[in-house]
Amino acid sequence: MDVAQTTDKVTRELRGAVMLITVDHPPVNALGAEVRRGLLAAIEAADQDPAVHAVLIVGAGSHFIGGADIREFGKTRTPPALPEVCDRIEACRKPVIAAIHGAALGGGLEVALAAHYRLAVDGAKLGLPEVQLGLMPGAGGTQRTPRLIGVVPALDIALTGRHVGAAEALALGLVDRLGESGDTLAEGLAYAQALLASHAAPRRSRDAQGLADVAAVKAALAAARADTAKKSRGLFSPMKIIDAVEAGLDHGFDQGMKTERALFLECIDSPQRAGLIHAFFAEREVSKTPELAAAKPRKIAHVGVVGGGTMGAGIAIAVLDAGLPVTMIERDTPSLERGRQNIEKVYDSLVARGRMTPDAKAATLARWNGSTQYEALASVDLVIEAVFEEMAVKHGVFAELDRVCKPGAVLATNTSYLDIDEIAARTSRPADVIGLHFFSPANVMKLLEVVVPAQVSADVVATAFALAKTLRKTAVRAGVCDGFIGNRILGVYKTAADHLMADGASPYQIDKALRDFGYPMGPYQVSDLAGGDIGWATRKRRAATRDPRARYVQIADRLCERGWFGQKTGRGFYLYPDGARTGTPDPEVETIVDAERARAGIAPRTFTDAEIVRRYLAAMINEGANVLHERIALRPLDIDVTFLYGYGFPRYRGGPMHYADTVGLAKVLADIREFAADDPLFWRPSPLLVDLVERDATFASLNQSFQSK
Known part of the structure; x- marks a missing residue:
């Protein structure tokens, strides 16, 4: 007779001689404290129950276990810790099988690695993505993975944070069997029965021989250190991952686990962890705007682009890559042909590098057509103007769009600076006009500023955000001003850099100081x-x-x-x-x-690199505060996302407004007041910054107050 027992997040049920343990913690079965307690209790119960001959761990819903609950990071964590749970799974005297569907990431993969046998179904994603959050595996990922699959693929997975599909996981040895159907539970139970029929014993990853060739492993670790020093300049956690693997090689599994945990806790305490996790959540919050809550997007099935230069061609490529047809308008036939060549050149490069087949290129270009007549845009659902940055030119384009585009078509301008309210006012349909500020190259850069003029309809704003998602862009809502969020702030801190150059710092010292801070350039x-x-x-x-x-x-x-x-x-x-x-x-x-x-x-006069960074960042933060004060940006996190995705701000520092909180707003304000002694006009403190310091508040508190509305 089957016996079922239930906790809040983990259930266990006897299926014949197999104890079925199900993690049920929507949406991704994250390893919060209740899940960890439930798993530990279930394994203890299975080990002690003579009716249980094998254990099967599955996840409810769409995933196995999506990873740790990252909201717990940096806080006092409730026991049991995940390493204890994984060690207990591995120590179970009865075969433990993990049946994986959906995500088995981070701690989720570490749970699976602690099991004795692993099965994955099509669509499963396995990985150790902690490095992308300034962390490292902390529950055996640096110890079990290289022993199981070898040090080179293990470091590749841990240092890139990439996801491994089911077929690749089988080829690597991360899993032992692929499910032939999409029914994870049925496949897992069948695998458990097959193992029992063959009298399979527990088989522990800690005993696997992936580190047996010590000389080869040492050489691979040295190569990984050299490569990581180049690719992960300034990052804290990647080298810690290599250190942990090497500790396991030199001192054995148990000491390797202790070293891994100690290094993991160092990463937890690092400001980089806080910055990267802030960036992670900010990217998810940035699309939550008042307009999206109030309206649904219009349907976009066909896009027009006016202009075939570098920006227009890049926008067209981004749209074509998303599977949508594009109609391009240029002023004459030679210009239109150059526009097509600009597009084709990008795809030719992809074909030459083996990243696209000639047939795929032909199919993509078949969705492109061009014309020198605006009437060709009569049926498009959205048109993006990408012509010369001159207001009179924009007026002429929008007069034509107003004339030929169908009712309800969204009319977008890619202007970087100009007044979109003025552009909209020159049309008979200002509610349909919006700014879509792409960053060059538009087919590569992830940021898209959605610039919201005064008279635009909420559903047009919603449509812009929906288009960004289709194009795989990160959209940030901005108000209308000269330069919007990014270029307005850029203008101020670039001026601060020019002042430094004029006052004694060379342009080359300034560039080096900012690269050392973490900028790529x-x-x-x-x-x-x-x-x-x-x-x-x-x-x-x-x-x-x-x-x-x-x-x-x-x-x-x-x-x-x-x-x-x-x-x-x-x-x-x-x-x-x-x-x-x-x-x-x-x-x-x-x-x-x-x-x-x-x-x-x-x-x-002479400036140290630290003084250069102080002035450059103070100007950026102060103007960011002005942008918030004037409601050009809704929240500090909108500015952070803008600079992370459009301006090269080092991601591990979280963005300029998050960085300001880590420095201390009182310190930033004191710097500005110090600099104002030489130039009080440029270094005027933002009223918002002054207010926050007087209230002992932070930019993070403004993000939180917006979320609570």
């Missing part, structure tokens, strides 16, 4: 990559409205006047000989910098 490298002429055009456009009291550094203008626009012209702040992608410092630039200092009457 410094601001002058970025300027050269984007093209110095773009910033020059913006500065000239703003010249008439620039505050005459504001300090203006002309060094970049001197370079642009010489035609030095960066990589595309072979020189900018750096030299790019023979089409080089990486620049080298240019002595002539330093001569120009010296001349501009002399012209402005500046006696150069």
Whole structure:
């Protein structure tokens, strides 16, 4: 007779001679305290029950076990700890089988590795993604995995955090059997019965021989250290993963487990863990906006793109890659042909690198068509304008779109700076006009600023977010102002960098200081990559409205006047000989910098790298606070996501507003007031920053108050 027992999150039921243990903790069966207690109690009961000859662990719903409950990280954790649970599973005197469907990630995979036998069905995803959160496996992942499958594939899985499918898991040896049907429970029970029929004994991963060839393992660890030092510059946890594996090799399984746990707790205490987990949750919160709660998106089955230059072609590729048809408009036939060539060049590169087949390229391009007549857009559901950044040009485009597009079509502009309220006001349908600010290259960069003008309909905003999801972009809601969230803040901290350059720091020192902080590139490298002429055009456009009291550094203008626009012209702040992608410092630039200092009457002074970072980040944080104060961004996390995905802010620092909280807002405000002694106009403290300091509040508290509304 079957006997069933139930706890809140884990059930156990006798199926003949097999104890069925089911983890039932929606949505992903995360390993919270109740689940850990339930698993431990169930294994204890199975081991003591003479009627039980084997144990089968499964997950209810769509997943096996999706991992630890990351909301517990950084808090006092309730026993039992997961290593204790895994050790008890492995020590069970009766065969334990894990039947895996959906996600078996992090602690979920560690539970499966502690079992004696593993089965996976099609669609299963196995992995150790902790490194992506500034962590490392902490319940045997660095010890059992390399013993089971070898050190090279084990380090690949742990250091990349990638997911392994069922077939690859079988080939690697992570699992022992593939289910032939999608019925995980039936497959698992059948496997358990087969093991019992063959009198299979418990088979423990700790005893596997993947580390037996010590010399080869040592060589692999050395290679992994060298590779990780290059690929994971500045990150804390990747080297700890290698250290733990090596400890297990040198000192055995038990000591390796102790070392792993100690290093895991070091990662828990690291600011990088807090920053990466903040980034993880911020990305999930950023799409929660008032408009999405109030309206449903319109259907988008066909997209138009106006403009076939670099940005227009990139947008078209992003849409084509999402499986949607694209109609491109250009002013004449040669321009349209160049637009098509810009698109085809990207796909040709993918074919050449083996990342796309010629047939797939042909099928993708079959969804593209072009025209020089706006009437070709009559049936599209959404059109994105990506023409020259000039208001008169935008007005002309939107007059045509207003004329030809069907009622209900969404009219979007890709402007980086211009007033979208003004663009919308020139149409007869301002409720249908929205900003979709893509970042270049648009087919690669994940960020999409959804810029919300005053008269836009809520369902148009919802449609923009739905399109972003279709395009696999991370969308951030922004209000209308010059530069929106990202470029507005960029303009301020780039000015702070220019002030530093004028006052004594070389552009090369500034770039190095910011790279050492964690940026992939410094601001002058970025300027050269984007093209110095773009910033020059913006500065000239703003010249008439620039505050005459504001300090203006002309060094970049001197370079642009010489035609030095960066990589595309072979020189900018750096030299790019023979089409080089990486620049080298240019002595002539330093001569120009010296001349501009002399012209402005500046006696150069010395800055440490730490002082450069303090000023650069203080300017960024202060303007971020102004953007929040003016409601251009809804929450601090919107700014964090913008800078993580669009501007290279180091992810492990969580974004500029999270970083400000870690430094302390009082310290940031004190820095700003100190800098204001030399330039009170530029270094005016944000009213919001002052208010938060006076109330002893944080940017995190603003995120929390928004969530509670």
